[in-house]
Amino acid sequence: MDISTRLGTILYALLIATVLQLVPAYGGWMDWKPNFILVVVMVLMINQPDQFGVIFAASVGLFADGVFGTTVGHFMLVFTLCGTILVLLSRWTRYFALLYRLLVVFGVSLFATFTQTVLINLQGFSIALDYLPGMALMSALMLPLVERFIGVSREL
């Protein structure tokens, strides 16, 4: 796959992730809605750590701030921290089997949602933590689909 096709696929994946993120979920379903944009970033960083680094994660985080309507810099900070963790783990994760990659995505998603909650609470707003495991679990379960879509799945 040449660079332009690859770039197109990645942009297309981010676009689809954004649309899916904007699909409304009501009531209890909202607690199970994964962070699709973060999953796309994690898939790219786990599978191609040489090409996608912290700056990429921070840029997509800034874009996510626009999508989520949060304070500018909020998701940039969260994505930067998650990106750093993934780069630090990349020497191992690039060789991981699917199950272990799922666990990594679950752990990082959990960390991301926890960090988001802490940031919001630091601003003086109360927010519950009930939705953390559900959201992280669904984000992890999205991994095989996103990997297959972007064409980086090693199990193909």
Next chain:
Amino acid sequence: MYSPLLRRMLILCLIATALMIVDRSTTWLQPLRMGADYVLRPLNWIGHIPRNIQQWSDLNLASKEQLIDDNKRLRQERLIYRGRLQRMSELAAENLRLLQLLNASELLIDSVLVTQVIGVSPTPQRHTLTIDRGADDGAYVGQPLLDSEGLMGQLVTVFDSHSVALLITDGSHALPVKVLRNGVRSIAEGTADFNRLNLRYVSPTADIKLGDQLLSSGLGGRFPAGYPVGIVSSIEQKPGSVFMDIAVDPSALLDRSTHLLLVFTSDSNNRDGLD
């Protein structure tokens, strides 16, 4: 490897923190936010296609029997509400006379504008809605929003043709309320849970009971007085705590209502609303 990575992370974290501070304390990034909204609007529209299809099918694929039943029910409801309205008119007139006797300030008469929800927050941490009315329709920041059951929230960002409303259950929202039964005042805070508000700083001696109806008190001047906010659902006194822990079930159907009302209070008399 780690040193450049950590340095990069530190710089990016500092930039992100600086952006957060700037965004929270100034309006410098408002044009950026507006631009992002315009860019994302088509994606938002695409994201809401499934819901729009569902709404369309509910409306157009209903059976004849269902439509007849709905029609019958709505006629009955209309009759009941008209009856109540007659009683309300009498009470309103009486209230006006009493206020005049007390030399009370100008009575607020609100007008409303019907609006529809066209988007909801993509994250459970923020309780916001996007509605199809904007500055072109006279909407303004801080304008109260109602559904058929009670107070929903207020507008926080107004664009030309649409607006973003912050719901009363958002973790950053608080509104002054009073108990209908006795007028005890308090502050209802959002909890980021659609089914719960918390009353803050209520002393254990305050006369608040389970099932008490809460209304907006009008203090602070943001929300007009007298709109239903919720019903007290639990009261707890934790050992060692100075205040009671009071939970409130919001009256409005915050995660279900699709047709809402924008309230034009009489102090926003320079703006046009439809009665």
